[in-house]
Every structure is written in C-alpha cells, then in structure tokens.
Ligand code: HEM
C-alpha cells in the first residue's frame with residue numbers, strides 16, 4: 655500500500671511538472687546524468703577523448719571549432735545534434751544558416767568520433783552527447799578548465815535553419831540583444847560573458863570584423879591598423895585573424911584583458927566592455943583566471959542542459975549527418 659501510494663504520488667508529480675513547466679528537461683521525467691553510459695558503453699568517453707585529442711594535435715584550431723559546434727547545437731532546439739544534419743528533402747541544414755555557413759567547422763571530427771564509438775557500442779551513444787564531451791575535451795586539450803559532462807541526450811530527426819538564424823547571435827549584436835538571446839536559454843548575463851570567453855581561442859574571418867576595424871571608434875587605433883593589414887576594405891573576406899591576438903591557441907583569461915584594451919576583434923566582443931552593465935564581469939575575469947575557469951565550466955554545463963531529448967524522445971543516430 656505504501657509503495658503503491660508513493661508511486662502514485664510520483665506519477666502525479668511528474669504530470670504536474672510536465673504540464674506546469676516550460677522546461678522540457680523535466681517533461682520526460684529523466685535528467686541527464688554523468689554516468690549514463692557506465693554500463694552500456696563503459697569506454698565511450700575514453701574513445702571520444704582519443705578521437706578529439708588526435709584531431710587537435712593535427713590542427714590546434716580544431717579545439718576552438720569543436721567548442722563552437724556544441725554552442726551552435728545547443729542554442730537551436732536544445733542540444734540535440736540538429737546542427738550536424740545535412741539537408742534532406744524535408745528540411746534545410748542548419749549549416750546553411752548565416753551564422754554557420756562557410757564558418758562552422760569540425761563536423762568530420764565528430765563523425766569520426768561517432769564511428770569509433772559505433773564500432774564498440776552500436777546504437778548507444780548519441781551525437782549530441784559526443785558534441786558535449788568533445789567540447790569539454792577540447793577545453794582541456796587547449797589548456798582550459800575541465801568539468802563533468804552530463805549525458806543521456808538523444809538526437810533529433812530534424813533541423814531548422816530558420817530557428818538557427820533566429821536563435822544564434824550575430825557578430826553585430828548589441829549588448830542588449832546578447833543578454834536577451836542568452837536569457838531565452840536560461841543563461842544569465844554573467845553566463846554569457848563567461849561563455850564568450852571561449853573567444854580566447856580560435857579564428858574569425860575578415861568579413862566578421864571588417865566594419866569594426868574600418869568604421870568604429872571603440873577600438874585601439876594600432877590594433878585596428880594591424881588588423882587592416884590582412885583584411886582589406888574590399889575582398890579577402892575569408893582571411894583569418896585570431897580572436898585573441900596574444901595567445902590564440904591557449905585557453906586562458908587573456909580575452910578579457912584585451913577587451914579592456916579595446917582590442918576585441920568582433921563588435922560582439924567589445925560590447926561586453928564598452929561602458930555597459932557587463933564591464934565589471936569582464937574586469938573580474940581579467941583579474942582572475944580561476945574565477946573565469948569555474949564560471950566558464952559551470953556555464954558550459956548549464957548550456958549543455960538546454961532542452962535535451964531524453965527517454966524515448968528522438969533517436970540515437972547511426973551517423974551524425976543523417977537521421978535514421
Ligand atoms: C556572444 C555571442 C557570440 C557571437 C556573436 C559569436 C560570433 C562568432 C563569430 C562571428 C566567430 C567567427 C566565425 C568565422 O569568422 O568563421 C566566432 C568564432 C568562435 N566562437 Fe563565437 N560567438 C559568440 C559566442 C560564443 C560562445 C558562447 C562560444 C562557446 C562557448 C563561442 C565559441 C567560438 C569559438 C571557439 C570560435 C572560434 C572558432 C574557430 O576557430 O573555428 N562563441 N564566434
């Protein structure tokens with residue numbers, strides 16, 4: 655009797671949670687857990703790590719590219735690997751969204767990690783979990799913080815280019831837009847600043863910072879001049895420059911120091927330190943690498959928890975680029 659009534663109450667609670675909460679993560683009644691594959695695929699995480707480490711030692715920038723993929727996945731219908739799907743007859747790939755096209759990269763590294771995992775445990779480990787683990791392993795490989803990755807996400811059968819264009823920030827976004835885009839995902843302004851610290855590694859193309867280096871005044875003059883050297887006012891759209899000009903391949907808190915010198919590469923970087931509400935957060939991270947590390951790690955976990963498909967929702971894709 656006691657066990658029946660407690661099961662009854664649990665069921666009732668679940669129904670209440672499902673109907674009263676806007677957060678999809680409680681709706682399936684299953685939360686992500688760090689030990690999700692412990693019995694079904696105990697070598698999943700080490701297999702992924704080997705694939706990621708190999709790719710980053712072949713090309714150091716890959717660590718940056720993979721962290722970005724997880725972000726661009728999670729902001730569009732949750733962390734469901736929708737970003738990885740190629741176009742089909744029923745939807746256009748998110749990879750064609752303005753924020754991703756000719757820019758998001760590293761897909762082959764995730765597909766390679768997936769095929770290694772498939773060979774040891776077929777049909778068990780989702781592409782969305784591989785993205786989350788790859789982001790953490792990339793941070794570690796680049797000298798950044800580590801964290802425990804929550805697991806148990808499942809993959810979508812569809813994608814939305816329109817949703818990607820609505821939800822992903824643009825490099826021209828003013829501070830208010832950045833705060834509200836992240837706010838919609840349950841991430842605070844502080845989370846947003848910490849996560850932007852991922853721009854301590856990686857590269858951007860000339861077309862993303864041209865207007866800033868030719869037309870803007872909230873930029874260090876010598877820095878603007880130097881960047882114009884490899885980014886002409888017309889042409890050279892895909893020429894690369896480091897987002898953190900001093901230590902572009904190591905994950906440190908230098909990004910925040912350069913913002914304080916008006917040497918942010920993107921307009922969306924510099925707005926974080928431009929006399930607005932986030933100046934103090936930038937200042938504190940520039941003074942404390944450890945504060946940045948712990949806030950970045952916590953924010954990555956929070957971002958990784960955005961609207962996952964769990965339980966029997968979605969699927970475990972056989973290949974990350976195509977729905978089953
Ligand atoms: C706050 C709003 C953000 C905007 C507007 C933004 C925009 C951009 C742009 C325009 C690029 C250069 C892309 C290119 O030129 O091909 C870039 C690169 C990058 N972004 Fe962001 N980003 C934002 C936040 C984030 C967040 C939250 C993360 C991860 C947690 C992230 C990680 C990266 C990384 C690592 C790169 C370098 C990628 C590479 O070298 O392949 N960004 N971002």
Ligand SMILES: *[C@@H]1O[C@H](CO)[C@@H](O)[C@H](O)[C@H]1NC(C)=O
Pocket residue numbers: 864865866868869887
């Ligand atoms: C500078 O701004 C003007 C006016 O918005 C624009 O037409 C021009 O293309 C910009 N120049 C560069 C190099 O981006």
